[in-house]
Amino acid sequence: MAETLLEVSGVIKRFGGFTALDGVDFAVRPGERVGLIGPNGSGKSTLVNCIAGTLRNEEGSIRFEGRDICAYAAHKRIRLGLARSFQIPKPFASMSVLDNLCVPLLYAARRRGAHGLIVDEATHILEQVGLHEKAGSMSGGLTQVDMRKLELARAMAAKPKLLISDEAMAGLSASEVDDILALLLGLKGQGVAVIMIEHVMRAVMKFSDRIAVLVAGRKIADGDPKTVVGNPEVIKAYLGE
Amino acid sequence: MSNRLFAAVAFAVAVAFAAASQLIPNEYYFTAAYTVLQFVILATAWNILGGYTGYVNFGSAAFFAIGAYSTVFLYNAFKAPLPVMIVAGTLVAGLAGLGLGYLTLRLRGVFFAIASLALSVVLFTFIVNWDYVGGARGAYVLQPREAPFGLPRYIHLLYIVMVLQAAVSLIVARTIEKSTLGRGLAAIRDDELAAECSGVPTLRLKIFSTMVSCALMGMAGTTFPFYLSFIEPSSAFSLTYAVNSIAMPLIGGMMSWIGPLIGAILLGSVQQLVQVMFSLGAWNLLIVGVLLVLFVTLAPNGIMGWVDAWRRRKGR
Numbered sequence: 001m002a003e004t005l006l007e008v009s010g011v012i013k014r015f016g017g018f019t020a021l022d023g024v025d026f027a028v029r030p031g032e033r034v035g036l037i038g039p040n041g042s043g044k045s046t047l048v049n050c051i052a053g054t055l056r057n058e059e060g061s062i063r064f065e066g067r068d069i070c071a072y073a074a075h076k077r078i079r080l081g082l083a084r085s086f087q088i089p090k091p092f093a094s095m096s097v098l099d100n101l102c103v104p105l106l107y108a109a110r111r112r113g114a115h116g117l118i119v120d121e122a123t124h125i126l127e128q129v130g131l132h133e134k135a136g137s138m139s140g141g142l143t144q145v146d147m148r149k150l151e152l153a154r155a156m157a158a159k160p161k162l163l164i165s166d167e168a169m170a171g172l173s174a175s176e177v178d179d180i181l182a183l184l185l186g187l188k189g190q191g192v193a194v195i196m197i198e199h200v201m202r203a204v205m206k207f208s209d210r211i212a213v214l215v216a217g218r219k220i221a222d223g224d225p226k227t228v229v230g231n232p233e234v235i236k237a238y239l240g241e
Numbered sequence: 242m243s244n245r246l247f248a249a250v251a252f253a254v255a256v257a258f259a260a261a262s263q264l265i266p267n268e269y270y271f272t273a274a275y276t277v278l279q280f281v282i283l284a285t286a287w288n289i290l291g292g293y294t295g296y297v298n299f300g301s302a303a304f305f306a307i308g309a310y311s312t313v314f315l316y317n318a319f320k321a322p323l324p325v326m327i328v329a330g331t332l333v334a335g336l337a338g339l340g341l342g343y344l345t346l347r348l349r350g351v352f353f354a355i356a357s358l359a360l361s362v363v364l365f366t367f368i369v370n371w372d373y374v375g376g377a378r379g380a381y382v383l384q385p386r387e388a389p390f391g392l393p394r395y396i397h398l399l400y401i402v403m404v405l406q407a408a409v410s411l412i413v414a415r416t417i418e419k420s421t422l423g424r425g426l427a428a429i430r431d432d433e434l435a436a437e438c439s440g441v442p443t444l445r446l447k448i449f450s451t452m453v454s455c456a457l458m459g460m461a462g463t464t465f466p467f468y469l470s471f472i473e474p475s476s477a478f479s480l481t482y483a484v485n486s487i488a489m490p491l492i493g494g495m496m497s498w499i500g501p502l503i504g505a506i507l508l509g510s511v512q513q514l515v516q517v518m519f520s521l522g523a524w525n526l527l528i529v530g531v532l533l534v535l536f537v538t539l540a541p542n543g544i545m546g547w548v549d550a551w552r553r554r555k556g557r
Contacts, residue, residue, distance in 0.1 A: 048470045052438060067401075083438075090435035092428050094496070105429045106421050108440030158440060 033209030093140035286301030286457035292495030295430030300357035308462025334459020494545025
């Protein structure tokens with residue numbers, strides 16, 4: 001087995017009296033595609049926030065390439081190569097689509113010694129996600145699906161080693177889901193590990209090497225996609241008894 | 242235009258402007274222009290934090306007053322030369338900005354606005370009770386009898402200083418705007434969380450822009466005691482400064498360095514006109530208020546926003 005890229009162990013996150021994450025262990029290897037599923041409110045987004053640094057976990061450790069990053073602010077984590085997209089797109093609305101990508105290119109990718117012309121790199125990424133024709137448009141005026149693409153493109157612009165996609169497909173039509181899926185599958189060629197949080201099971205099954213299931217802040221299953229969705233506990237969590 | 246070229250052009254324009262205006266025979270021009278230039282600096286400085294970064298500072302008057310009162314202190318203590326006073330006032334205001342930023346910028350949005358207002362009240366109380374700089378009575382800071390460089394009167398010197406300070410402010414603002422730093426600040430303004438998750442060290446950038454913004458506001462105040470020859474807390478902490486330094490960028494446009502410049506020249510000149518031609522100085526804040534309402538409803542992105550939209554339409 002290859003070394004682990006991300007290692008989450010025993011992470012606990014409480015909001016007042018409510019325990020959102022109750023001792024979660026979770027690991028990702030370099031280049032691996034992991035699906036993270038679970039019913040609403042099971043703690044998926046909280047886990048993402050703890051990994052990306054937008055929330056701080058109270059207990060447990062989070063290691064990235066062997067380094068404990070619990071004390072790191074979010075901007076330091078993305079500089080190490082740990083990028084995320086947001087469930088509700090958060091474009092820099094006063095900037096053009098191209099300029100949106102320049103922010104992580106300048107602030108995250110450059111820090112790790114990436115070179116070349118920023119605009120060329122941004123254009124290249126926009127071509128990958130199919131937004132290059134809208135490079136000059138203001139990002140605030142994009143359609144939903146384009147905004148999701150921009151969200152992913154901006155995460156990709158940080159040149160991450162691990163990309164966390166937080167429900168990039170929620171509410172999209174079937175063909176739009178295929179667009180985004182193709183985009184995420186394309187990252188495999190670049191050796192980027194991806195954690196995909198998703199409710200669209202068709203996409204998760206097609207995408208993932210492995211699936212982990214969170215229910216009420218605990219991980220109840222983790223393994224081969226087919227085995228996991230056949231697991232009686234997982235079926236119970238989704239459908240009841 | 243590169244930063245260096247812009248700086249050179251701005252300085253050249255400033256020097257030419259200052260020299261040419263020496264030919265103006267009307268003494269009143271210098272008094273009025275001083276005030277307008279003061280607002281150019283304040284509006285430009287405010288916009289670095291308010292327009293570029295999206296944090297509203299209600300305490301402009303406090304930083305302006307820090308500049309003014311550091312001059313009073315140095316005048317009383319050493320009769321220090323003017324350049325020393327300018328540098329000192331700028332530094333002290335910048336340090337105060339750094340402190341305010343460090344203490345409050347972990348909070349987001351409106352909390353900073355409230356804290357900046359609170360700082361203004363605290364400083365006002367402090368100055369009112371500090372006898373050495375005049376306290377509530379105020380203090381005299383007399384202009385030297387002889388103006389240097391063969392200038393006819395001291396106000397001419399103050400005017401030239403103001404022109405140069407305005408040039409410095411515009412250069413600083415534009416350099417920040419066009420730099421990587423400016424892009425980071427714009428990202429913070431648009432969405433702070435997304436900025437942080439794109440690698441922007443949001444706290445550090447916010448503190449830095451607060452510091453620069455406040456330092457420039459302090460700089461604008463450093464010559465003020467000489468301008469009036471007499472300074473008291475209620476004039477240095479006047480509501481006019483806080484209101485104008487917000488209104489002028491809003492009216493001119495907050496996205497670029499040129500907006501606050503236009504807003505300040507326009508609004509500042511209108512205020513001077515109203516004050517002198519119609520002796521209605523008390524109406525100034527009312528005029529600002531009416532203009533603000535008009536602009537917020539009709540041209541929410543200010544004059545420059547309106548110009549940009551017109552250009553886009555024409556380009557199509």
